[in-house]
Amino acid sequence: MTDLVCSRAGCRSAAxxxxxxxxxxxxxxxxxxxxxxxxxxxxxxxxxxxxRDFPVSVRDGVPA
Incomplete structure (x- = not known):
């Protein structure tokens, strides 16, 4: 399994x-x-x- 990391540029922390x-x-x-x-x-x-006026929501966990 691949570790999922944060999408923020330069961040390598777990998502x-x-x-x-x-x-x-x-x-x-x-x-x-x-x-x-x-x-x-x-x-x-x-x-x-x-x-940027994009519809956005935050959900716990990460997608499978």
Whole structure:
């Protein structure tokens, strides 16, 4: 099994959450993209996407 790491540039910490988002200008409503996040960077990644007016949610755990 591969260890899942945070999507934040330069971070190699284990992912504990997934940040689910989509760009409504190019993605259909049923399309979801997922970034993995460690506890330290989950807020940064969520805020980065929200600042661009992308629908975003944070879910515990990481996708299988």
């Amino acid at each position: 504990t959450k997934h940040v689910v988002w989509r760009n409504p200008r190019i993605h259909a409503a049923d399309r979801e993209k997922v970034w993995l996040a460690c506890d330290e960077h989950v807020g940064f990644l969520r805020d980065y996407l929200a600042a």
